[in-house]
Amino acid sequence: NEIEIEFKDLLLKSNLSCFNSDYKYIILDTAPSYDIAFKNAMFSSDYIIIPIIAEKWAVECLDLFDYFLNKLSIKIPLFLLITRFKKNNTHKEFLNLLKNRGDFLGIISEREDLNRNIASNSRFSLEKDYMHEYKNAINKFLEYLKIVDKV
Numbered sequence: 137n138e139i140e141i142e143f144k145d146l147l148l149k150s151n152l153s154c155f156n157s158d159y160k161y162i163i164l165d166t167a168p169s170y171d172i173a174f175k176n177a178m179f180s181s182d183y184i185i186i187p188i189i190a191e192k193w194a195v196e197c198l199d200l201f202d203y204f205l206n207k208l209s210i211k212i213p214l215f216l217l218i219t220r221f222k223k224n225n226t227h228k229e230f231l232n233l234l235k236n237r238g239d240f241l242g243i244i245s246e247r248e249d250l251n252r253n254i255a256s257n258s259r260f261s262l263e264k265d266y267m268h269e270y271k272n273a274i275n276k277f278l279e280y281l282k283i284v285d286k287v
Contacts, residue, residue: 148176168197170204178210185241185277187219190230213280215239217273220246242273 152162164177178184186201188194198216205211216234221227221243234240245266253260260267 144172145175146179149180152180168201174204175208178205178208178212181212183212183277183281184214185217186214187217188234189220190218190222190227190234190243192230195230195233213239213284215241215277215280217241218243220244222246241276242269244269244273 148164155162164181166174166177168174186198188198201214205214216237216239218227218231218234221231223245231243247264247266250260250264250266252258
């Protein structure tokens with residue numbers, strides 16, 4: 137499983153190192169494709185949070201993601217966050233498949249007002265249920281980090 141890591145695959149990691157003392161967390165958002173941006177982000181990361189839709193093709197792509205990480209010889213903690221969750225039977229079925237994984241952070245419900253606010257660059261109400269879902273997922277992730285720091 138050896139792979140030759142080229143300098144271009146480590147450019148982001150090299151450039152982010154100057155921010156280590158200024159920031160506790162840096163969030164990288166990449167497209168789900170096996171390209172130079174993806175590889176740079178993976179080599180630069182300590183943790184991976186995958187936003188996933190509760191649909192068959194998305195769940196099946198988790199195996200492909202694992203394949204890419206193995207190909208790069210990357211072994212870092214991975215977490216799942218279901219986004220655009222609908223309370224229909226299909227989504228509930230996929231939720232039941234994923235929620236018992238140790239890496240499951242939670243769900244973010246799909247709401248039309250959220251979509252509308254994003255489209256119009258409007259302010260978000262911090263009292264909406266989906267904002268509480270984000271907060272719960274972040275808190276679950278931060279709890280994991282506290283456990284890791286103690287070890």
